[in-house]
Amino acid sequence: MGEGAFTADGCSVEVYRLLPPGDEPGIVHAAVPAGASILELGSGAGRVTHALLELGHPVVAVDDSPEMLAHVRAETVCSKIEDLRLGRVFDLVLLGSHLVNTAAAADRAAFLATARAHVAPGGRVLVEWHPPEWFDSVRNGQGGELGEVDVRLWRIVRDGDLLSAVVRYSAGVRWWSQAFTCRRLDSKALDAALTSAGLVFDRWCAEDRTWFSAHPE
Numbered sequence: 001m002g003e004g005a006f007t008a009d010g011c012s013v014e015v016y017r018l019l020p021p022g023d024e025p026g027i028v029h030a031a032v033p034a035g036a037s038i039l040e041l042g043s044g045a046g047r048v049t050h051a052l053l054e055l056g057h058p059v060v061a062v063d064d065s066p067e068m069l070a071h072v073r074a075e076t077v078c079s080k081i082e083d084l085r086l087g088r089v090f091d092l093v094l095l096g097s098h099l100v101n102t103a104a105a106a107d108r109a110a111f112l113a114t115a116r117a118h119v120a121p122g123g124r125v126l127v128e129w130h131p132p133e134w135f136d137s138v139r140n141g142q143g144g145e146l147g148e149v150d151v152r153l154w155r156i157v158r159d160g161d162l163l164s165a166v167v168r169y170s171a172g173v174r175w176w177s178q179a180f181t182c183r184r185l186d187s188k189a190l191d192a193a194l195t196s197a198g199l200v201f202d203r204w205c206a207e208d209r210t211w212f213s214a215h216p217e
Contacts, residue, residue, distance in 0.1 A: 012176040013067045015169045016045045020147035023206075024128075025051035028094060031126050031205050031213055032057075036091035039118050041081045041111070042099055046072035060090070082110035089120040096128040100193070101182040103162055108183075112197035116216060124213045125199060131209050135163050135184045148172075155179075 025048055028038070035056050043049050043061035045068045052059050059074045062084055069076040077086065081099070093115040102108050115125045135158070143152035149171045156165045164181040185193070194201055198217045205211040 015176045021051040032092045038092045039090040040094045091123045093119045093125045103181045116197045
């Protein structure tokens with residue numbers, strides 16, 4: 001197994017440094033005006049952060065792992081998302097990594113409340129999620145290559161609206177694994193969560209509906 005630092009929820013700092021930014025920076029960049037300020041909640045080691053900086057966006061990166069933030073070349077804040085209160089607002093608040101699908105409703109409410117507290121009037125919250133159909137279609141072994149890292153899902157277990165699995169990352173002879181549990185949200189549940197946080201669904205920001213934006217009520 002790969003060595004090095006791990007976060008409290010089992011993320012390998014090393015593997016997140018290996019992963020490429022993918023399509024995410026382009027999706028974010030297309031959702032806001034040029035030069036828009038961004039608060040990135042759950043930045044990790046800066047996989048998306050650095051690409052957004054190169055696209056001309058000032059970014060404040062938030063993560064609760066000092067080991068992750070040590071690799072971020074931007075303004076950083078070490079904090080749990082639910083505890084964050086910067087007293088500042090941003091043109092865009094980014095909530096990626098499918099965090100809105102967290103199993104616990106209280107955590108989801110806290111994440112969205114933090115996003116709402118930091119979005120400027122006229123700004124947007126950009127959210128990555130697992131659409132309901134993903135929960136039905138995902139299968140063991142599903143995944144693919146992300147840069148030099150092969151990513152696959154295994155040990156999938158469904159229990160009502162909950163899905164648990166282990167994601168396995170491999171690069172050469174090194175490999176890492178991380179267990180997670182996420183909750184299916186239908187459109188009614190998503191709208192209810194947004195409304196409770198003082199947010200309103202805006203539009204889909206990706207053709208596969210894995211990203212959407214919301215704006216303050």
